[in-house]
Amino acid sequence: MNYLGKDVQLKVVGTRPIRPDGVEKVNGRAAFGADVAVSGMIHAKVVRSPHAHARIKSIDTSKAEAVKGVSAVITGTDLPDIPSEEAFVGEGPANFREMSHNVIARDKVLYDGHAVAAVAATSAAIAEEAARLVEVEYEVLQHVISVEEAMADGAPVLHDDMFTQGVDPKPTKASNVAKRVEFKLGDSNAAFAKADVIVQRQYKTQPVHQAYIEPHACVVSYNPDGQAQIWCSSQGQFMVRAFCAKLLGMDIASIRVMPMEIGGGFGGKTLVYLEPLALALSKKSGRPVKMVMSREEVFRGSGPTSGGTINVKIGATMNGRIVAAECETILQAGAFPGSPVGPACMTAFACYDLTDVTAFGYDVVSNRPKVAAYRAPGAPISTFAVESAVDELAQKLGMDPGELRLINAAKDETKAAYGPTLKNIGFVETLESAIASQHYTSGLGEAPKGKRRGRGIASGFWFNIGGESSGATYVNEDGTVTVVSGNPDIGGSRASMGMMAAEVLGIEVERVRTVVGDTASVGYSFLTGGSRVTFATGMAVTQSAEEVRDDLCRRAALIWEIDADAVEWRDGHAHPAGENAGKSDPLSLSDIAAKSGRTGGPIAAKSSINAQGAGPGYATHICDVEVDEETGQVAILRYTAVQDVGKAIHPAYVEGQMQGGAVQGIGWALNEEYIYNKDGRLDNPGFLDYRVPVASDLPMIETVLIEVPNPRHPFGAKGVGEVPIVPPMAAVANAISNATGLRMPNLPMSPPHVRAALDAAKA
Amino acid sequence: MATVNVSNQMCRPFVGTVQVLELEVDTVRALINELERLFPGLGPQLEESMAVAIDGVIVQDTYLEPIGPDSEVFLIPKIAGG
Numbered sequence: 001m002n003y004l005g006k007d008v009q010l011k012v013v014g015t016r017p018i019r020p021d022g023v024e025k026v027n028g029r030a031a032f033g034a035d036v037a038v039s040g041m042i043h044a045k046v047v048r049s050p051h052a053h054a055r056i057k058s059i060d061t062s063k064a065e066a067v068k069g070v071s072a073v074i075t076g077t078d079l080p081d082i083p084s085e086e087a088f089v090g091e092g093p094a095n096f097r098e099m100s101h102n103v104i105a106r107d108k109v110l111y112d113g114h115a116v117a118a119v120a121a122t123s124a125a126i127a128e129e130a131a132r133l134v135e136v137e138y139e140v141l142q143h144v145i146s147v148e149e150a151m152a153d154g155a156p157v158l159h160d161d162m163f164t165q166g167v168d169p170k171p172t173k174a175s176n177v178a179k180r181v182e183f184k185l186g187d188s189n190a191a192f193a194k195a196d197v198i199v200q201r202q203y204k205t206q207p208v209h210q211a212y213i214e215p216h217a218c219v220v221s222y223n224p225d226g227q228a229q230i231w232c233s234s235q236g237q238f239m240v241r242a243f244c245a246k247l248l249g250m251d252i253a254s255i256r257v258m259p260m261e262i263g264g265g266f267g268g269k270t271l272v273y274l275e276p277l278a279l280a281l282s283k284k285s286g287r288p289v290k291m292v293m294s295r296e297e298v299f300r301g302s303g304p305t306s307g308g309t310i311n312v313k314i315g316a317t318m319n320g321r322i323v324a325a326e327c328e329t330i331l332q333a334g335a336f337p338g339s340p341v342g343p344a345c346m347t348a349f350a351c352y353d354l355t356d357v358t359a360f361g362y363d364v365v366s367n368r369p370k371v372a373a374y375r376a377p378g379a380p381i382s383t384f385a386v387e388s389a390v391d392e393l394a395q396k397l398g399m400d401p402g403e404l405r406l407i408n409a410a411k412d413e414t415k416a417a418y419g420p421t422l423k424n425i426g427f428v429e430t431l432e433s434a435i436a437s438q439h440y441t442s443g444l445g446e447a448p449k450g451k452r453r454g455r456g457i458a459s460g461f462w463f464n465i466g467g468e469s470s471g472a473t474y475v476n477e478d479g480t481v482t483v484v485s486g487n488p489d490i491g492g493s494r495a496s497m498g499m500m501a502a503e504v505l506g507i508e509v510e511r512v513r514t515v516v517g518d519t520a521s522v523g524y525s526f527l528t529g530g531s532r533v534t535f536a537t538g539m540a541v542t543q544s545a546e547e548v549r550d551d552l553c554r555r556a557a558l559i560w561e562i563d564a565d566a567v568e569w570r571d572g573h574a575h576p577a578g579e580n581a582g583k584s585d586p587l588s589l590s591d592i593a594a595k596s597g598r599t600g601g602p603i604a605a606k607s608s609i610n611a612q613g614a615g616p617g618y619a620t621h622i623c624d625v626e627v628d629e630e631t632g633q634v635a636i637l638r639y640t641a642v643q644d645v646g647k648a649i650h651p652a653y654v655e656g657q658m659q660g661g662a663v664q665g666i667g668w669a670l671n672e673e674y675i676y677n678k679d680g681r682l683d684n685p686g687f688l689d690y691r692v693p694v695a696s697d698l699p700m701i702e703t704v705l706i707e708v709p710n711p712r713h714p715f716g717a718k719g720v721g722e723v724p725i726v727p728p729m730a731a732v733a734n735a736i737s738n739a740t741g742l743r744m745p746n747l748p749m750s751p752p753h754v755r756a757a758l759d760a761a762k763a
Numbered sequence: 764m765a766t767v768n769v770s771n772q773m774c775r776p777f778v779g780t781v782q783v784l785e786l787e788v789d790t791v792r793a794l795i796n797e798l799e800r801l802f803p804g805l806g807p808q809l810e811e812s813m814a815v816a817i818d819g820v821i822v823q824d825t826y827l828e829p830i831g832p833d834s835e836v837f838l839i840p841k842i843a844g845g
Contacts, residue, residue, distance in 0.1 A: 086811075166772060181840075182772050267845020342840045373845035419768060420816030420837040463821060463842045530844025612822040712820070722844055
């Protein structure tokens, strides 16, 4: 589908109608996974390992099974043993055998919180009591938490069959390094000789959780005829169906998944944890089974994003031109391989026009929960290091950091550091807007005694994707319209789907209702992630609405008994057009819908596509901080996010994505971290001690939307949900550096760490 | 002829030191077939695990995307998201 063009007058797209799901979200009627109840339902609880690394010697479930009210108990033996098989079916390559072993352990537990058994009973309390009676005999093994520990000589090896990929010669000894990746342009090593100034530093980030407010929850009903129904919160009902079918050895057609409302995902719900267990328990017990994670289980048993160590080196001439850049990124994968080290390397220098650049990295396993995707996976980590280094470079050169970025900015026809030539990008526009903004050009104001103020700027990039999507448009008998989307709504896509359909049909958006279809009610859609839904599913919905519009014209022609070519659709009505069309009064959607039977039957169209050409996202953020010299606390005084959004279908939702991503990045920068004790157990599995920003912590995040249209989308849309999380950590770190003169290379920059840095500087 | 860059590390086990090729291919499917003919094993690798940037636009999991006679084609790892 081609872009309609800037000159097209849009009446719905670009406006701000009231969100269609707002009332029920506010009054509590929205139905989430944990709200589902079905007849005969029982409740299940998971038995989790208290050890970071241990061999399972035996599991005795007899005492649990003897508890009155217990219907079924499962262990790893209740799931089929499946071969090692790689597939790109979720947010990244997946190995189904490893996925199954992560859902429930087999011979080893690999992290504190790893599931080893599950108990289903007539109440959650009985299930919990019985779960405590499952006796697991462990042989505790030495564990490793950080990448340094995991890569050290003599480190305990998590998987005896893991040999590092991407190195030559292939190792003969198993290790915890799953793979090495490399992206190279030119010869950075030689090019450093041209630099007048070089900055080089090591940076460290910690794993952080996506911190979705809604824990994982599902209800699963397995029928004796082999068919199953699943109600759950997820980022993809088709993904849940496919993964459960694979892990339980079922046909895909035998499983129907109903997507419930989702209370946040951010990538963390692009895979399954409870659904396969509930399916196995339902099959064994003959009853529908409900499973809901506690907050503690979410932290101990579901994937955060990686922590990492990043070594950056950048060289530039005195006039600010970067001539060489290198970045080594070592990321934690958790218990099984699959950290986002590839995209971390690819995005590290993507903001800049460089001819000699090398980015390489390692995917390292350790005894922590297997990582899951988190908004632009990998990019925030490497970008924190690179953008901090660029800031340090600006300081050394005595240049404004925004101007330094502008000198080196990637633009159309720039060869990206990861290879291809960039097209239709809006990075320079975001930089120019940021540099010229009232925020950037205003003073910081005087800091109170004992506090210091500073300003930082940082930029970021994310690819965005398209992919397989389905949508449908149905005209109802009264002329209202129902749109069916194949994707769970995690960022306002219901609104944008409805708006795009209303725009095509020329009707008020209030006459369009968008619903999210279950796996039996709409064609296949790849999951909601990768900032793809407004782009890809939006295209499918737009296409189906266009087919409906064309059908309406044909039916009007039939009613008027004129040629179909002599009808045009305008403002929600069919109009006779042309010399021989006659002078009939226009027909509205309602008029034609009333005669749908007589003109050919129901008025409907569906569309299933594989959308390509998503168009990358760029952002530049500005952050003002105030550092308390006594406590080390960093307060955010002002924050502005500038982003190329292509075309904001519903600007308020786009602003919300930008604000949400910025807030998550600020939390990542200032407070969030997992704290493991010496036994490898998580000490802070709850929001009291795992500190995410709350509304009272932050000022309003200001947003500036830059629209450089995507020529591959009818309305010019680009993905917007991920790139906002990429710049904040560096923006905050650069602001702290500006305030204190200190470079903070380790995250989080929490009060004890900032205070320690201030004290060390004084000493 | 399209200029096809196979310098990505994922291609190296199949292409050795070859970095750039000039190929007469008009779709991604034709590209997969031709690369498999020249470097056995690279075809499935590309199809299952890689994306293709055609004149700067990244496409993946599609046979049908056209490649122009003067296109720049870059093989990169598949992209996901969160």
